[in-house]
Amino acid sequence: MQKVNLEQALGQIGAHWRPHIVADFNDCKVQLSKFEGDFVWHKHEDTDDFFLVLHGRMLLDLPDETVVLEPGELIVVPRGVEHRPRAVSGEVHVLNLEHAGTVNTGDAEDAGALTAPEQRL
């Protein structure tokens, strides 16, 4: 059982859209990511998706609106809901929780290189 310093951990992450697992919580993974640009529209049928913005401004496209998330703001996307994270005004750092084993691009068929392997920091 070790504590995680978010700033130090983020300093070890380079690539964008590559979540890194920093802790395990129940049946979920606790991840840190850096976002820049647009992700793909996708959904996860088997897990809610928890986002807490640590740095930068994240846009979260949802079926009927776009939510703007600043540092210190969190949102939970319920399972089955289409969403698309975006970072259009500089890099965004995010703490994210979802079930272990969840693929970051969910059901997206056009995910291409955005689909990341599960990796641990």
Added chain:
Amino acid sequence: MQKVNLEQALGQIGAHWRPHIVADFNDCKVQLSKFEGDFVWHKHEDTDDFFLVLHGRMLLDLPDETVVLEPGELIVVPRGVEHRPRAVSGEVHVLNLEHAGTVNTGDAEDAGALTAPEQRL
């Protein structure tokens, strides 16, 4: 689905050791709390306990050590592990996740008034 601004939400919490649910994530509750002084030793047999410190310095007593957590640091206490959060140098603000229905004082028999009802902000 609404975002939560942590600072604004914490502004609505007065009492110490009274977690307030601000969101639901899978089978867990996402809570904000303010700590001051000592909590009781306890454990949760059915859930891990996720703590992210947002403000102040939190001490987390564990069976063999005391972990010092500063703002921007998180730790997950595995289920079944005895622990005691403390705030000895001013108020501490914490984001905490655990299974919905979990009692904040766990198995502690001497919890007294520290046992809080589940409440939503």
